[in-house]
């Protein structure tokens with residue numbers, strides 16, 4: 213037995229592959245956004261975070277090409293040293309203005325942003341309050357603060373009474389940070405930021421929100437969760453990613469200039485990891501400009517998700533009530549989730565399978581996510597396919613309400 217023994221014994225994925233129901237690491241040959249080619253089959257993509265559908269927008273693609281031509285393929289260093297181009301600075305200025313904050317700092321990914329913001333902020337004897345459903349990047353960021361002897365307290369998901377009970381047990385004057393996803397990445401539910409900011413004020417806490425799934429989707433003009441509740445002045449920092457609505461790769465934090473200045477010089481994740489490429493920043497910048505010029509785009513993605521959520525619910529699926537671009541359909545069992553996923557894939561629909569232990573037992577789900585660029589025929593086809601497979605696998609009863617009869621044949625085989 214040695215440290216690698218667990219790797220040799222791990223056979224869960226092999227078994228799923230043998231059964232032909234393994235849903236991960238599918239290599240995409242070609243992508244047009246709402247439709248992709250995998251293994252020579254055209255498939256409707258309903259599992260991507262490309263919420264505004266901008267990954268293939270000519271302006272976004274052109275910006276990436278031009279930046280590569282000008283700056284080369286890599287910055288070959290961290291933001292701190294050789295990894296800051298004028299594009300990184302332009303992005304920081306524009307995204308801070310968009311989010312209504314003084315300053316911004318661009319990181320390599322959203323995952324690193326969470327660590328890079330939380331870890332340097334919460335120190336010895338200080339407290340971190342974190343929603344139990346927060347994204348893995350926040351969980352890792354939280355864990356990193358414990359090396360400084362901080363205390364991490366997890367509160368029940370979106371449960372404000374539970375948060376208050378926990379806050380009230382800590383001395384008022386002790387520094388505290390509350391961290392929450394804005395739109396929760398698994399279920400698509402929205403954090404109760406109006407209440408969280410009220411509690412933060414009452415108990416002397418600061419607030420950081422992860423708006424990975426909110427930027428470009430909720431709030432006026434897609435400005436995210438704080439703007440959705442009108443509490444942008446009460447939220448101290450928003451962290452976010454370029455990898456969803458901004459159709460690129462990278463991350464950022466916005467906040468007060470003095471806070472950003474501190475993070476610039478104290479954040480290990482920023483100082484010891486190479487910066488995002490100029491092409492990644494250029495495409496995110498182009499996407500941000502398109503969003504700013506087209507504030508109606510979020511309504512398109514929200515409308516698509518809302519239509520599908522309602523239709524699936526009407527058919528009898530157990531769908532989580534939410535308001536974002538994510539539609540979570542609870543299946544409640546690992547194997548059934550994998551079988552449903554495979555049947556959808558075989559019929560030309562790509563969604564994401566979330567199973568236990570990534571989600572609690574009973575909450576295994578098919579998670580759909582929508583784009584502003586999905587057309588009605590994509591949505592109709594997804595609904596028809598869900599209805600047919602859901603009935604076949606006994607997830608819904610056969611006699612539920614019919615969905616609009618369009619489209620199977622409209623989608624190229």
Ligand SMILES: Cc1ncc(COP(=O)(O)O)c(C=O)c1O
Nearest residue numbers: 321322323347349397424453455
């Ligand atoms: C809530 C949340 N935060 C952070 C991240 C990480 O972002 P990135 O893909 O830029 O690392 C994700 C990505 O899935 C996310 O869902």
